[in-house]
Amino acid sequence: HDIMKGDYGTFMQKEIFEQPESVFNTMRGRLDFETESLRLGGIQANVVAIRRAKRILFIACGTSHHSALAVRALFEEAWEKPVFVEIASDFIDRKPPIFRDDVCVFISQSGETADTLNALRYCKDHDALCIGVVNAVGSCIARETHCGVHLNAGPEISVASTKAFTSQVVALTMIALLVGQSLALFQDRSRAIIKDLHMLPDIIRKVLAMNEQILTIAKECSKQQSILLLGRGGQYAAVLEGALKIKELAYIHAEGIHAGDVKYGPMALVNQARCIIFLALRDSHFNRTKAALAQIADCGAKPVVLCSIGDRAELSPFASSVLELPIVDEALQSVTSVIALQLLAFHIGVLRDNAVDTPRNLAKSVTVE
Numbered sequence: 021h022d023i024m025k026g027d028y029g030t031f032m033q034k035e036i037f038e039q040p041e042s043v044f045n046t047m048r049g050r051l052d053f054e055t056e057s058l059r060l061g062g063i064q065a066n067v068v069a070i071r072r073a074k075r076i077l078f079i080a081c082g083t084s085h086h087s088a089l090a091v092r093a094l095f096e097e098a099w100e101k102p103v104f105v106e107i108a109s110d111f112i113d114r115k116p117p118i119f120r121d122d123v124c125v126f127i128s129q130s131g132e133t134a135d136t137l138n139a140l141r142y143c144k145d146h147d148a149l150c151i152g153v154v155n156a157v158g159s160c161i162a163r164e165t166h167c168g169v170h171l172n173a174g175p176e177i178s179v180a181s182t183k184a185f186t187s188q189v190v191a192l193t194m195i196a197l198l199v200g201q202s203l204a205l206f207q208d209r210s211r212a213i214i215k216d217l218h219m220l221p222d223i224i225r226k227v228l229a230m231n232e233q234i235l236t237i238a239k240e241c242s243k244q245q246s247i248l249l250l251g252r253g254g255q256y257a258a259v260l261e262g263a264l265k266i267k268e269l270a271y272i273h274a275e276g277i278h279a280g281d282v283k284y285g286p287m288a289l290v291n292q293a294r295c296i297i298f299l300a301l302r303d304s305h306f307n308r309t310k311a312a313l314a315q316i317a318d319c320g321a322k323p324v325v326l327c328s329i330g331d332r333a334e335l336s337p338f339a340s341s342v343l344e345l346p347i348v349d350e351a352l353q354s355v356t357s358v359i360a361l362q363l364l365a366f367h368i369g370v371l372r373d374n375a376v377d378t379p380r381n382l383a384k385s386v387t388v389e
């Protein structure tokens with residue numbers, strides 16, 4: 021294992037820094053950037069069936085559940101039909117109605133997660149079309165789904181998932197683009213996203229180059245007992261994932277909260293002593309995000325703000341510090357912000373002397389219900 025770590029001290033760090041290559045490998049042989057053509061061999065034969073379906077349900081656990089939340093809006097835009105995102109364990113508890121004209125997408129790094137696998141078996145029994153978005157080739161979920169897309173992100177060793185998330189967002193984005201090819205109104209948007217998928221490895225390198233700035237913020241956060249992360253739109257998925265990484269790696273209580281939901285309760289926690297990370301990237305919700313940020317600042321808090329390049333001056337009156345992330349299409353913004361939060365959680369974990377590759381009480385694949 022030591023050899024496989026290369027120049028890195030931990031698999032966690034190696035896997036975070038591998039992401040320019042792992043996302044590229046997810047697109048390799050599938051997206052041709054010159055001709056803008058897209059082919060996903062594993063689901064090509066079922067694309068017409070997917071387009072005809074009545075609903076899409078994404079079913080997953082942990083980080084894989086967050087990647088589904090990150091792409092939900094894009095599917096709604098590309099497909100114009102109802103899209104649901106389910107936590108596999110809750111889905112199994114409820115055993116909700118599933119029909120033969122449903123498409124169920126099972127997202128899993130390991131392909132062995134028992135809750136996700138049980139949900140798959142339930143949906144298969146109800147004759148839904150079952151698609152796997154899985155990293156581990158030959159795993160149970162890869163074998164039992166009708167068709168699917170492998171992430172090709174390479175083995176993920178560290179218990180807490182990192183590179184699988186970004187490859188899941190890329191793979192799911194490609195599925196959305198394929199489904200959306202039949203929607204004339206979506207074609208300009210589709211081209212813009214393909215352009216940014218092409219740039220994505222370089223964009224990720226720019227985020228990784230912010231490592232030192234993120235370490236400085238980690239030093240502040242490492243003394244906290246609780247951290248709130250706020251965001252909306254695609255950044256809601258990012259704050260949930262960031263909070264999960266902080267719990268897993270730093271053992272600090274962290275909570276991802278929808279920025280639009282803060283006023284319905286969480287605001288009572290906000291004061292000048294509260295450690296808050298606020299994601300305010302430039303997207304179609306930016307004005308409302310900024311209003312929520314101003315409300316937080318009115319309560320005395322000075323959050324760490326993650327924003328898009330160019331917005332530092334506008335947002336710094338509300339912030340204790342500002343991190344400017346490279347610009348990327350809104351559909352892919354969770355990739356940049358989650359990588360910044362992975363680095364933050366990693367550094368906090370190391371500063372607190374935690375075993376970041378093997379957090380206490382956790383297993384890489386949870387094969388029990």
Ligand code: G6P
Nearest residue numbers: 082083084128129130133180181
């Ligand atoms: C475990 C891992 C998480 C992962 C989750 C789902 O809890 O520690 O990092 O997100 O399982 O795993 P899967 O393999 O289904 O994506």
